[in-house]
């Protein structure tokens with residue numbers, strides 16, 4: 001589960017050099033400059049240090065540390081609001097000169113840069129955990145269970161960011177509480193680092209699409225929590241083979257299948273298609289929807305750089321289908337509204353791989369962000385349609 005390469009960080013404390021394992025699921029490099037901070041450190045001071053690239057090892061009360069993280073967050077909010085105002089003024093001055101065709105993609109990339117910058121700054125507040133992930137900080141809660149579930153056993157002390165710890169605690173909450181799936185009367189329990197189907201309007205598309213006449217064998221490519229394999233099993237498909245590249249996803253899917261008492265789904269770690277599997281009457285795939293570069297391993301389920309997975313799937317899928325087999329590709333058109341991909345490009349990839357569209361089912365997302373008028377990407381998000389493309393060899 002853990003990255004193979006171990007990294008260590010060093011800092012001076014009580015006149016001696018300390019060295020500890022570095023743990024960063026967000027993909028941040030080990031900090032080279034670390035100062036000690038505690039309850040006497042003000043939020044402004046901490047913000048200045050973070051902006052200057054200095055990491056801070058928290059030695060105060062655990063809850064005060066969490067509050068400091070929130071205070072840093074608020075300062076970043078304010079800095080972003082100021083930057084937005086400056087940009088709006090600049091845009092207003094330019095607007096009567098020429099229309100900007102790149103406005104939406106630029107805005108999208110700017111937003112991602114801002115998110116990455118926020119992540120970098122917040123990840124500069126660190127804490128130390130013992131070999132069993134317990135914390136010696138005053139009033140520290142039990143965090144070991146969430147850390148073992150998220151990061152696996154380390155068996156040595158580590159330094160990580162409060163932010164990554166919050167991520168592990170949040171994931172433990174989801175894993176315990178589950179995500180109720182509309183239309184299925186069941187909950188899915190996502191693990192840390194696995195695509196959580198909190199917005200899952202596409203499930204209804206899978207429930208509405210008519211199964212191929214003969215549908216004994218199906219594949220679910222990029223199964224994540226196992227959700228789509230479960231939908232197919234509930235619809236009566238006898239044998240399902242589900243793949244994912246992410247070992248965490250396979251462990252998560254396995255738990256969800258056990259929870260649903262389903263024994264007819266085999267899981268395989270594979271890049272796209274399963275090995276040694278019979279031809280499929282139905283192949284479903286819900287690839288990451290946005291064709292841009294993931295900025296950390298945790299983003300691989302959301303971003304598909306250069307549409308590598310999507311194009312690989314379309315190139316290979318025909319060879320795995322039975323004679324009358326069908327493909328159900330789940331894809332949102334958000335990338336099209338953000339001008340990161342065109343509809344013609346997508347249709348071109350279908351045609352290049354001898355795949356004809358048999359039918360398409362559409363749904364309109366109702367999640368909060370699609371209705372948030374203050375979101376700079378509102379125009380794109382509110383126009384988004386999620387589709388099930390039923391494809392067959394031409």
Ligand SMILES: C[S@@+](CC[C@H](N)C(=O)[O-])C[C@H]1O[C@@H](n2cnc3c(N)ncnc32)[C@H](O)[C@@H]1O
Nearest residue numbers: 195222223224244245246271272286287288301
């Ligand atoms: C958007 S998530 C969909 C998860 C799940 N099928 C669902 O609908 O909720 C995409 C999934 O594809 C997986 N994935 C990405 N590239 C892959 C590849 N080349 N082969 C197999 N799985 C891949 C990711 O790990 C992730 O679990």
